[in-house]
Amino acid sequence: MNEIEKTVLALEEHMLAADAAYDPEFFRVTCADDFLTVSTAGVASKEQVVEMYAQGGPAGRRNEINDPRILIVNEESAVLTYRLVSTAGDTTVTIFSTSVYRREADGWRMVFLQQTPSMPST
Template sequence: MDADELLDLEHQGWQSLCDGTGADFYGSVMTEDGVMVLAHGEVFDRRAVVASLDAAPPWRTYEITDERLIELGPRDAILVYTGRAYRDGDEPAFVALMSSVYTRQGDAWRLALYQQTPVPGAA
């Protein structure tokens, strides 16, 4: 299993959230039954993720640190990291522990579950 490949995929996702193409990216990379468990306490299925990202303001920049890969088998893995993202203006950074569960479908990695846990006072 190539940790760099999954980390690169995670960077592609964050970059899409910065350049306004997040709906397209996550619409194509999520599994049909994939979900996102978001910091505001809601669970979005793939359709809701795409709809919400169409209307979401872009992030200005982001950082991924403390990443680690948990291999569940030859076709499944979890990427866990600290994410820090910034929007324009004086808005504080969004800092959360993040987990992305990937599964290999055919020759592509697909996102089955993404989860955010905010880090209080870490802006």
């Protein structure tokens, strides 16, 4: 794994820890000003995400990255996609997640996050 891949994966692991802890500081610092996220809840900006995490949530959630794949677009941007397993209490969900990171003058920033819940098996 090269340095860009290590950096992007480490940032994503920090993001998932901040998500589980409902810690808005990661999102305030690490998301780019033009950050957008897309999920079943709709489209949200950086400000909306920071506000959501600042409101808090239930404790005890765990997030796990599975099967990560990283596409280095160039020396300034990378795409990370993986299967996220998120557990809260007795409930476990699988989500397909994609994050886009951009290198800025002061470090790497998350610019986009898209999450799609896995369809139940039939």
